[in-house]
Amino acid sequence: MSNSNKSGFEIRADLLIQAQSILDANFRRARDAVSVHNTDHPEDKKPLPVATITSADVIKTARELYEFVNEK
Numbered sequence: 001m002s003n004s005n006k007s008g009f010e011i012r013a014d015l016l017i018q019a020q021s022i023l024d025a026n027f028r029r030a031r032d033a034v035s036v037h038n039t040d041h042p043e044d045k046k047p048l049p050v051a052t053i054t055s056a057d058v059i060k061t062a063r064e065l066y067e068f069v070n071e072k
Contacts, residue, residue: 022061034049
């Protein structure tokens with residue numbers, strides 16, 4: 001699929017959505033890992049992580065994606 005028909009705004013908006021999805025998925029994996037640990041080791045329960053994804057985190061990740069796409 002080519003991005004040549006998308007405006008810069010559309011590309012940035014798509015990257016923000018992808019970045020948010022990546023951060024959400026990373027958080028879910030971390031939470032699930034702790035949940036499995038707590039189930040497997042009830043004597044060593046750990047607190048479930050709390051989501052602390054900020055807009056700055058999303059923007060930073062989107063910029064990293066954008067830089068990767070623009071590599072030559």
